[in-house]
Amino acid sequence: MTVYFLQVVTALSAVTLFFQQVVNGLSLGAIYALIALGYTMVYGTLQMINFAHSEVFMMGGFFALILAKATGVADNPTLAGVAFVSVATMVSCALLGAAIERLAYRPMRKSGRLNLLITAIGMSLLLQNSALLYWGTNVPFPDLLPRTSWNVAGVTISSNNLLVFGVTIALMVALHHVVERTQMGRAMRAVAVSRDAAALMGIPVDRVIAFTFALGSALAGAASMLWVIDNPRVDPFMGTMPGLKAFVAAVLGGIGSIPGAVAGAILLGLCETMVSGYVSSTWRDAVAFLLLIVILLYRPAGLLGKHVPEKV
């Protein structure tokens, strides 16, 4: 009888552990998704990996901190205040992303993809070290929102989880609308197919590319806001790991594909938390990159990516 009871308890806790990791995984995956979209959209239009994208995410943390302090939201957080800081952070990141494109990438666009890649790595180092110089490491971030959590059948769901889900879903809906239903979204897709043909149809290609950077960077700004609310510290190197993971997620889903980036990010988030839950948390990063290697070996175009033959 006791043995049977213990078995039931173990089985139940195994079930709750699983669902707990699903909640954690979705929450992590949602943040990866917001960052991964920036990688995938830029790749779609320019066929370049914007390695400075993780630093836009990092700068988002600092922008949020500065804005929260400047507006007094840091000392006296209200819901409206936090919402304002979030939107302002997104706008700041959008401007930063567009500025990076304008100042660093556009002049290099004609000089080949390798040069662009090196420029991106340089931009990433520049931003990291500038942040290090100005703000230093491990800067505490104020608690902006009260933390609550609920126990649903043994699974803990925090208010931050709900915030992440809510914000991510709202932004995905907005992004879908922009990409599928607006003229700018159609222009983005047209530029991704053929930059020359788009230009000849009067589509202002430079503006569309700048817009793509701004849009991806705004999403990274939202991601960093969600990140620092949950992990209240900002650091010049805080972008490296999430940025790399988001890049893996974008490749996993098929780089250039918007639904692919979201699917890859959710999958990666789930894999990581499952490995932490069932194996060991020291293995979680390794698993992310193992997944990348396996995908590159067996499905180089990614889960939802289309294999595009090279133009001859």
Add this chain to the structure above:
Amino acid sequence: MLLELKKTGIRFGGLRAVQDLDLSVETGQLYGLIGPNGAGKTTVFNLITGIYAPTEGDIQLGGQSIVGIGPVGVATAGIARTFQNIRLFGGLTVLENVKVAMFRRQAGTLFEAVLRAPRFQREEAEATAAARELLETFGLADVAGLGAEELPYGLRRRLEIARALATRPRLLLLDEPAAGMNPSEAESLMHLIRWVRDSFEVTILLIEHHMPVVMGICERICVLDHGAQIAVGTPKEIRDNPVVIEAYLGAEAET
């Protein structure tokens, strides 16, 4: 005079792909550009549309130089084109291909778009209506929702013309519109081109290999060979021109 090329030329390294080209297209004209393979016809289109910058001479649209303003500037100035190897926007629907070419006509901002503000809604509705009308006239209304890459070859050619017209050009450049068509398809395309010129009041400059098409619809023809102009005139003058006949026979013998 709508389009004028004055002593236009371009060199790629040591190769003079086009040289000393004088070309005058009058408003409303249907003008043909012909010549053997490799004569530089598509290079002329690339020069006019700003893909290449001429190394010599000038190109003017309506009396104003369009050299150096780039492809977007040229499109904004009122020149649209189609491509020898069709270049539609795959992944966009037939309707979207036409709508996206109306980009310059819409003024709404992103915020209006995200908030679905009245101006955004109105501009979208107008673009959709205009695009549908164009598709209707080109017999593409039934396939408006299909992906552009799903269309059969002949319809893709039509869609490319419709998309070019959606930019509301003054001058339309058609690069081998009848390529890959059988004689009866080419015949119906010929009627379509003439009809487009008349009903859209657009000037047309076209490159074509199908001699019946060129001779049948063009009012004036320029013949290129090795990047240089060897004859200009009416279809009848061109047909009887011994230099042209020789250029073509020579080219035929090589291929």
